[in-house]
Structure formats: C-alpha cells, structure tokens
Amino acid sequence: MAYDLQEQEQIDSLKLFWTQWGKLIGGAVLAVSVGFLGFKGWQYYQRTQAEAAAVVYSQLQDQLQAGKLDDVKATVELLERDYRSSQLAANAAMLAAKLAFERNDAGFARAQLKWVLAQSNDxxxxxxxxxxxxxxxxxxxxxxxxxxxxxxxxxxxxxxxxxxxxxxxxxxxxxxxxxxxxxxxxxxxxxxxxxxxxxxxxxxxxxxx
CATH class of the missing domain: 1.25.40.10 (Tetratricopeptide repeat domain)
Structure with a gap:
C-alpha cells in the first residue's frame, strides 16, 4: 500500500510538472527541431546552389577557351545575378574582364573588375x-x-x-x-x-x- 501511495505521489508530481512546464518544454523542443531542420535546409540550399553554379562555370570555361565574348558576357551576368555569393562568380568576372580587355572592350572589363571589388571579401x-x-x-x-x-x-x-x-x-x-x-x-x-x-x-x- 505504501508502494502504491509513493507511486501515486510520483504520478501526481509528474502531472503537476507537465501542467506547469509542458508547454514551455514542448515549445523549446519544437524550436530546436525547427532550427535543426532550418540549418539542414540551408545546407542543402547552399550545396545545390554551389552545384548549379559549377555547371554554369563549366560552360563559361568552354566559352572562354573558344573566345566567344558575347557568350561569356551572358554567362557571367547569369552567375553574378543568380550566384553572386559564390566564389565562382567572382572568378568568372575576373576571367571575363581579361578576355574583354584583350578584345578591346575596356568598358566591360572595368565593370567586371568593379563588380569583384564590390562583391568579394577575398x-x-x-x-x-x-x-x-x-x-x-x-x-x-x-x-x-x-x-x-x-x-x-x-x-x-x-x-x-x-x-x-x-x-x-x-x-x-x-x-x-x-x-x-x-x-x-x-x-x-x-x-x-x-x-x-x-x-x-x-x-x-x-x-x-
């Protein structure tokens, strides 16, 4: 009987604890879960962005090798617009500036170099x-x-x-x-x-x- 009484007291204490703190604990668990999922989601987004930028950058390298300045301009502008935080975008701008300068397009070369100076922290x-x-x-x-x-x-x-x-x-x-x-x-x-x-x-x- 004493055991039953002690057990009942523990049950009552747990009920009181969850009545007082249940919502707070539940909210904390939910916040941690959402934060974790958000972090994983951000990691996934960054990874997919990096992969997509790499595909575009590969196309740019082919265009640079072929010396197709108009195509290079379009591809670089795509990288700068959609993947501006990627290091590949800054690298692309530098390479595009070099080709533009060699082709006597000083205006585009200047614009690309200024973009790098404005965007890159390297x-x-x-x-x-x-x-x-x-x-x-x-x-x-x-x-x-x-x-x-x-x-x-x-x-x-x-x-x-x-x-x-x-x-x-x-x-x-x-x-x-x-x-x-x-x-x-x-x-x-x-x-x-x-x-x-x-x-x-x-x-x-x-x-x-």
Missing part, C-alpha cells in the same frame, strides 16, 4: 582586381583613376606589384622623378628571387637611377 582577389583595373585605366590614359586604384589597401605581399605599376602610370603621365622613386620602392619590396626584379630594374634604368 583580400587576394581584391588586390589582383585593383591591379588589373589600374592597368585597364592606364591603357585608357585615365592616370589619376589608375593611381587611385593603386592607393587602395592591399596585403603587404602585393606591395612590389602595386609600386611597380604605379611607376608605369607615372612614366605615362610624364613624371619620371616620381616613377624613379616608385620603381626603387618596388625593388626594395620585391623578394630577392622575384622574377620581376630584373624587369623593374630595367624600367628604373630607363628613367635614370
């Missing part, structure tokens, strides 16, 4: 985009704009490349004194075994060291 990719955009602007004789690009923040590993190109811009603008200092600084920043050292030295010699 410091290395941004540094390369600044360098390429400065080169396009130099080719267009937009010297001030090119120098502005070369004044952008970048990883220290790129210092020599930025200073070297700055020297090129200053030479084109007729500022040999400024170019000389820039080339000297580029040499100072370049690694001793850097392939570009000899070329930088040649340019420095050409402006008088």
């Amino acid at each position: 410091e290395t990719l941004q540094a390369v985009a600044h360098l390429r955009l400065a080169s396009v602007l130099l080719d267009d004789k937009q010297f001030d704009a090119a120098l502005a690009e070369l004044g952008s923040p970048h990883p220290a590993a790129f210092d020599s490349l930025f200073l070297d190109l700055k020297g090129d811009v200053l030479v084109a603008r007729g500022d040999n004194n400024g170019a000389r200092e820039s080339y000297k600084a580029a040499l100072a920043k370049a690694a001793l075994d850097a392939p570009a050292r000899d070329f930088i030295q040649t340019k420095l010699d050409s402006v008088g060291n």
Whole structure:
C-alpha cells in the first residue's frame, strides 16, 4: 500500500510538472527541431546552389577557351545575378574582364573588375582586381583613376606589384622623378628571387637611377 501511495505521489508530481512546464518544454523542443531542420535546409540550399553554379562555370570555361565574348558576357551576368555569393562568380568576372580587355572592350572589363571589388571579401582577389583595373585605366590614359586604384589597401605581399605599376602610370603621365622613386620602392619590396626584379630594374634604368 505504501508502494502504491509513493507511486501515486510520483504520478501526481509528474502531472503537476507537465501542467506547469509542458508547454514551455514542448515549445523549446519544437524550436530546436525547427532550427535543426532550418540549418539542414540551408545546407542543402547552399550545396545545390554551389552545384548549379559549377555547371554554369563549366560552360563559361568552354566559352572562354573558344573566345566567344558575347557568350561569356551572358554567362557571367547569369552567375553574378543568380550566384553572386559564390566564389565562382567572382572568378568568372575576373576571367571575363581579361578576355574583354584583350578584345578591346575596356568598358566591360572595368565593370567586371568593379563588380569583384564590390562583391568579394577575398583580400587576394581584391588586390589582383585593383591591379588589373589600374592597368585597364592606364591603357585608357585615365592616370589619376589608375593611381587611385593603386592607393587602395592591399596585403603587404602585393606591395612590389602595386609600386611597380604605379611607376608605369607615372612614366605615362610624364613624371619620371616620381616613377624613379616608385620603381626603387618596388625593388626594395620585391623578394630577392622575384622574377620581376630584373624587369623593374630595367624600367628604373630607363628613367635614370
């Protein structure tokens, strides 16, 4: 009988507990379940987006190899519109900019490089985009704009490349004194075994060291 009484007390305690806390616990369990399902759903979405972007990027590579600039433009715009958060979209923009520049379509090249600078958080990719955009602007004789690009923040590993190109811009603008200092600084920043050292030295010699 004592056992039955003790058992009844436990049952009554459980009933009281669930009366007081049942909804809260149920809500917490539901929230955790929904959160887990939401996380899994987000993972699935990201995976399917990445796979779809890879298919489009593969098409782009074929178009680049064939040199079909119009097709490249359409495919890159698709990647930038539908898969803008994908690293492949930024890579595609860089490749499209290169082909466009080679085909004398400076406007499209500039637009793609600016898109990378606006969308990508990759410091290395941004540094390369600044360098390429400065080169396009130099080719267009937009010297001030090119120098502005070369004044952008970048990883220290790129210092020599930025200073070297700055020297090129200053030479084109007729500022040999400024170019000389820039080339000297580029040499100072370049690694001793850097392939570009000899070329930088040649340019420095050409402006008088």
